[in-house]
Amino acid sequence: xxxxxxxxxxxxxxxxxxxxxxxxxxxxxxxxxxxxxxxxxxxxxxxxxxxxxxxxxxxxxxxxxxxxxxxxxxxxxxxxxxxxxxxxxxxxxxxxxxxxxxxxxxxxxxxxxxxxxxxxxxxxxxxxxxxxxxxxxxxxxxxxxxxxxxxxxxxxxxxxxxxxxxxxxxxxxxxxxxxxxxxxxxxxxxxxxxxxxxxxxxxxxxxxxxxxxxxxxxxxxxxxxxxxxxx
Numbered sequence: 054x055x056x057x058x059x060x061x062x063x064x065x066x067x068x069x070x071x072x073x074x075x076x077x078x079x080x081x082x083x084x085x086x087x088x089x090x091x092x093x094x095x096x097x098x099x100x101x102x103x104x105x106x107x108x109x110x111x112x113x114x115x116x117x118x119x120x121x122x123x124x125x126x127x128x129x130x131x132x133x134x135x136x137x138x139x140x141x142x143x144x145x146x147x148x149x150x151x152x153x154x155x156x157x158x159x160x161x162x163x164x165x166x167x168x169x170x171x172x173x174x175x176x177x178x179x180x181x182x183x184x185x186x187x188x189x190x191x192x193x194x195x196x197x198x199x200x201x202x203x204x205x206x207x208x209x210x211x212x213x214x215x216x217x218x219x220x221x222x223x224x225x226x227x228x229x230x231x232x233x234x235x236x237x238x239x240x241x242x243x244x245x246x247x248x249x250x251x252x253x254x255x256x257x258x259x260x261x262x263x264x265x266x267x268x269x270x271x272x273x274x275x276x277x278x279x280x281x282x283x284x
Contacts, residue, residue, distance in 0.1 A: 089110045089257075091139050092106075093106040097150075097151070099241075100185050100211055100237065101209055102137075103188070103266065107264045108137075108150070110139045111259045111261050115132060115256065115258065123254050131253065132259070134203055134204060135203040135204070135205055135206030139260055141257070142251075144247070144249075153234060154168065155227045160225065161224065163223060178200045178202065178207075196214075197213070208284045210237045230254075231251060231252055233245045260283065263283055266280075
């Protein structure tokens with residue numbers, strides 16, 4: 054006990070605490086400005102992202118922000134159709150991950166889970182079986198899968214065999230400074246169909262790769278083949 058009291062009395066202790074606090078501030082400020090990671094808690098982006106994926110978020114992809122805020126010091130790019138972004142929901146400020154489907158000026162509508170962008174129906178082709186294989190057997194048998202061919206980006210989507218209220222929406226014309234974001238799991242995603250369009254300032258950065266993936270169905274062991282996966 055006396056030894057502990059003696060250590061606390063040492064003049065170097067406050068300095069050490071201050072140095073640790075400064076180091077922590079630098080680390081968290083760096084995460085806020087340069088790059089961060091985001092845990093995927095739900096299946097709204099299946100089959101592209103699954104529960105347990107830890108994704109890297111490039112916060113310098115579009116702009117430079119004041120640490121710990123969404124205020125922009127400078128902007129040099131904007132999200133483009135097909136990119137996966139991390140943002141704050143306009144409904145409840147929860148941090149979310151979705152795909153950019155509509156940019157400012159676009160007119161978007163969906164009919165039977167098939168997107169039509171600026172009057173042009175998208176093409177859909179056979180799914181990438183490697184992407185689908187990360188899902189469990191029940192999901193693979195219960196859902197329908199396809200490759201959605203967005204301009205410049207082909208990516209997997211999934212839907213239920215029976216249409217749902219989310220299978221149709223629009224047309225929606227997107228004003229300046231806003232984006233339409235959807236999950237790749239089209240019938241099980243809370244996205245712009247529920248909370249509306251997302252303002253540019255709410256977008257934190259671009260999800261660029263999977264750092265690691267924890268499999269909750271297998272004692273949270275890392276999934277093989279997920280590192281750097283993202284489409």
